[in-house]
Amino acid sequence: MTGSQKDQVIILGIETSCDETSAAILVDGTDLRSHVISSQIATHQKYGGVVPEIASREHSLHLQPVVQQALDEAKVGFSNLSAIAVTHGPGLVGSLLVGVSGAKAMAYAAGIPLLGINHLEGHIYANFLHHQDIEFPFLSLLVSGGHTHLILFEAHGQYQVLGQTRDDAAGEALDKVARTLGLGYPGGPQIQKVAQEGDAQAFKFPRAMLEPTSLDFSFSGMKSAVLNTLNSAHMRGETLRVPDLAASFQQAIVDVLVRKALMAIDQTGVKTLLLAGGVAANRLLRETLAQTLAERSVRLVSPPPLFCTDNGAMIAVAGYYHYLAGDYAPWTLNAVPGLGLV
Numbered sequence: 001m002t003g004s005q006k007d008q009v010i011i012l013g014i015e016t017s018c019d020e021t022s023a024a025i026l027v028d029g030t031d032l033r034s035h036v037i038s039s040q041i042a043t044h045q046k047y048g049g050v051v052p053e054i055a056s057r058e059h060s061l062h063l064q065p066v067v068q069q070a071l072d073e074a075k076v077g078f079s080n081l082s083a084i085a086v087t088h089g090p091g092l093v094g095s096l097l098v099g100v101s102g103a104k105a106m107a108y109a110a111g112i113p114l115l116g117i118n119h120l121e122g123h124i125y126a127n128f129l130h131h132q133d134i135e136f137p138f139l140s141l142l143v144s145g146g147h148t149h150l151i152l153f154e155a156h157g158q159y160q161v162l163g164q165t166r167d168d169a170a171g172e173a174l175d176k177v178a179r180t181l182g183l184g185y186p187g188g189p190q191i192q193k194v195a196q197e198g199d200a201q202a203f204k205f206p207r208a209m210l211e212p213t214s215l216d217f218s219f220s221g222m223k224s225a226v227l228n229t230l231n232s233a234h235m236r237g238e239t240l241r242v243p244d245l246a247a248s249f250q251q252a253i254v255d256v257l258v259r260k261a262l263m264a265i266d267q268t269g270v271k272t273l274l275l276a277g278g279v280a281a282n283r284l285l286r287e288t289l290a291q292t293l294a295e296r297s298v299r300l301v302s303p304p305p306l307f308c309t310d311n312g313a314m315i316a317v318a319g320y321y322h323y324l325a326g327d328y329a330p331w332t333l334n335a336v337p338g339l340g341l342v
Contacts, residue, residue, distance in 0.1 A: 009323060010076060012084045012106075013316025014067065016099030017091025017119045018145075019043075019050045021062040022312035025074035029320040030132055033074035035313045038062040045185050049175065056094030063102050070312070078110040083328075085115035085319025087122060089339025090146065096335035104331060115319040116329035119310075120147055120341055123276040125321070126303040126314035134301060139270050141261050143285070144277035145171035145188075148217045148257075150264045151341065153274075156321045161341055162264055163215025170253050171279045173219040177226050177249055181242050191246045192282055198243030200251035203229060207256050215264050222252050254285045258292055265298055272299045281305035 008027050015022040019040040025033040040058050044050050071077060086103035089096060100116075107114040124140045139162075142149040148170045150163040168176070171188055178187025183194060205225045208218040226249055233240050261273060273293060279285065280302055293300045307313060322328075 009082045009320060010080055011115075011316045011319045011323060012067070012070065012081050013312040013314070013319055014063070014084065014086040014099050014103050015119075015122070015310050015312045015315045016059045016063065016095050017087045017089075018095055018310055019055045019058070020310040021059050021066050022310065023067045023070040024312035024316045025070050025076060026129075026313065026316035026320060029317065030129065032129060032313055033076070034070045035311065036066050036070045036073070037311055038066050041186065048179055048185050050092070052092045052094055055092055056098055059095050059098035063098055067102070067106070078106065078112075081110060081112055083107070083113040083115050083319060083323050084110075085117050085315050085322065087119045087315055088116040088329075088333055089119060089336035091119055091337060093335055093337040096337060100333060100335050104333060108331065113323065113328040114331065114333060115322045115327070116333045117315050117318045117322065118339055118341060120149065122314040122318045123308075124151070124153075124274060125318040126276060126307045126311070127274045127301050129307065129313060129317045130303050131301050134274070135272065137268070137270050138272035138274055138301075139261070139264055139268060140274040140276055141257065142276045143170050143257060143279035145169060145175060145279075147277065148219070149341065150215050150260060152264075152268055152270070157325060157327070159341065162268075163217065163260060165217040165219060166210075167218055167220035168223060170217070170219055170257060171277070173223045174250070174253065174279070176223055180227060180230065181245060183242070183246070188279055188282065191250050192284070194243050195247035195250045195284075196243075198241065198245070198247030200247040202241070202244035203248035205248055205252040207252055207259070209256070209259065213263075213267075215260055215267070217256065217260060219253065219256075222249070222256075250282075250284060254282070254288055257285060258288050261289065262292065262296075265296070271297070272301060275300065275302040276308070278309045281308040
């Protein structure tokens with residue numbers, strides 16, 4: 001190890017919560033030296049969604065090669081690492097166990113700290129990799145396949161969940177509707193692609209807002225409205241345009257997300273909103289938020305689309321701040337599939 005490397009904080013981040021095996025090497029919180037992702041999308045597409053048993057098996061096959069590639073590309077070895085950060089929840093239990101077990105073994109053998117990272121926190125911290133000037137306090141709108149949250153951050157490690165979905169997450173609803181429309185997996189990107197050829201005003205799907213001041217979300221009724229529309233048309237012998245259905249449903253999802261985000265901004269008075277999670281890559285959501293927030297002089301921060309989906313870099317960034325705080329995980333760290341933010 002060189003003298004300069006001794007003074008650096010070098011984190012290996014590992015992500016295996018669902019169907020992406022990913023590892024990254026991050027130096028001093030912002031210098032991403034390597035980033036490797038082994039995707040299982042092609043494997044699961046034939047089933048229309050992620051098969052947990054297959055996902056965990058694929059992680060077992062690819063974790064070691066992915067980690068080694070990340071180390072090689074960054075030109076470092078285990079002896080150069082300051083710590084290893086790994087997702088330990090939420091996610092698929094089998095997938096999580098592969099990552100956690102591997103990270104524990106690597107960290108113990110190398111004699112370095114282990115950092116247990118909440119997958120949701122990782123998504124939010126992906127923004128810190130690309131925007132070093134983020135100031136507290138800020139709001140985060142976290143929108144993914146399994147979660148939809150509005151979170152107020154006062155400082156690193158100090159946050160409060162202001163609202164979350166009471167049923168389906170936004171990404172989950174998009175996936176289910178995409179499957180119903182025969183668009184395949186993953187659903188969100190397919191909905192976005194087809195919607196470009198559709199009329200977002202063709203169908204008036206509901207926008208569930210719940211109680212007047214509530215920051216919680218509900219998307220199951222919106223999903224059911226699409227199914228009911230399709231069933232009614234089938235009974236009448238009608239054929240509906242899929243692009244119109246996709247565009248109208250996507251618009252309804254985005255409308256609710258934006259309106260709830262604005263409510264949270266009004267209630268808290270913050271001037272920065274961080275967008276995070278897989279659905280954060282949705283073009284309509286990003287463009288609508290950018291325009292709406294600019295009118296209110298509120299800053300929108302979002303990572304590049306590649307870093308919206310599951311990746312090891314976001315885990316390494318979150319791990320960096322845990323490392324600085326001395327928040328190390330015990331060797332008894334385990335997978336927690338239902339891990340919450342608080």
